[in-house]
Amino acid sequence: MQSVALVNNACERALRRVVKGRKNWLSHGSADHAERACAISSLIASCEIHGIDPEFYLQEVLTVAPSWPASRTLELAPKHWIETRQRLIAEGRLCYLDLARVTGSRLAFRTA
Numbered sequence: 001m002q003s004v005a006l007v008n009n010a011c012e013r014a015l016r017r018v019v020k021g022r023k024n025w026l027s028h029g030s031a032d033h034a035e036r037a038c039a040i041s042s043l044i045a046s047c048e049i050h051g052i053d054p055e056f057y058l059q060e061v062l063t064v065a066p067s068w069p070a071s072r073t074l075e076l077a078p079k080h081w082i083e084t085r086q087r088l089i090a091e092g093r094l095c096y097l098d099l100a101r102v103t104g105s106r107l108a109f110r111t112a
Contacts, residue, residue, distance in 0.1 A: 043058075043078070046078040049078070050082070052081060057081060060085065060094060
């Protein structure tokens with residue numbers, strides 16, 4: 001017989017961001033500000049789901065984005081960023097950082 005854990009701390013920690021944000025979101029200056037805050041929160045959550053440090057992700061994407069073709073924007077999404085990042089490093093378009101040492105993230109470029 002399998003036992004079920006009585007504590008669900010991981011899920012509760014994930015929901016804490018939403019609960020704290022709910023009260024803070026009431027004070028946004030306009031609907032546009034609230035939508036932008038929601039988009040940023042969603043981007044950060046997506047980074048965390050894919051094991052990417054959000055701060056380093058944003059730094060690198062904002063470095064690449066000005067010269068990136070609009071038709072290929074989806075390649076910059078957190079879901080595809082690890083592969084895109086590796087390709088950009090190989091092409092010399094993005095400076096390599098060993099993020100595994102810095103953050104423990106699986107975002108780091110690794111040669112097999």
